[in-house]
Amino acid sequence: MNPPGYPAEAFPLQGVRHDGLPAQPAGSTAIQFTTVNITTAPPSDHIIWSLCCFVYSNPFCLGLAALIYSIKARDRKVAGDPEGARHYGATARCLNIVSTILVVITTLISLITIITIAILTS
Template sequence: PVGRDPSSAPVTTTVINIQTETPVRDHIVWSLFNTIFLNWCCLGFMAFAYSVKSRDRKMVGDVIGAQTYASTAKCLNICALVLVGIAVLIMLRVQVWGALGDSVG
């Protein structure tokens, strides 16, 4: 009513809890690429298997398990990439030395 203090009015608050889902990258595309093209010592296939396990854990809701499998898949993918890179560099080096040896001799 008139003359009532506005600070004495009841205060209503609404609280909205928004759960932020931690995105877990399962690296499945990178693992599939490594399986098809860079499958050094089956590291690409093992990375693909861990990526699938990570995706399964994510679907179940086990974020910690999904992150663990995804981390393992990432490490295996990096190892496969590095080993194939080293092998390619060694093969190029041997080819260059072979070509230089043929032209010099």
């Protein structure tokens, strides 16, 4: 809603209150600026998870590959390339997930097999 006498394209946004009266005394040329700081989370490199997968569960060398991608992600983050760091970090995360799932499935199958053999032989 525009005050009387002001067309829509000529409505001043600074220095006028909602009722059309000047907000500051005449002759004042103060300009207000708004600064918005957007902080994004730094990309994750999953280095600890990759180290655990490399040391404890390394099926098909997936833990080693995850560790290499984690180190690349950390290098990209230090170099100031957040997109590259996100890419390498996401690859490291996927490799860690696959490695962890393979180890869990292998462990469960081994336990079930050992328990089944123990029950059948006794």
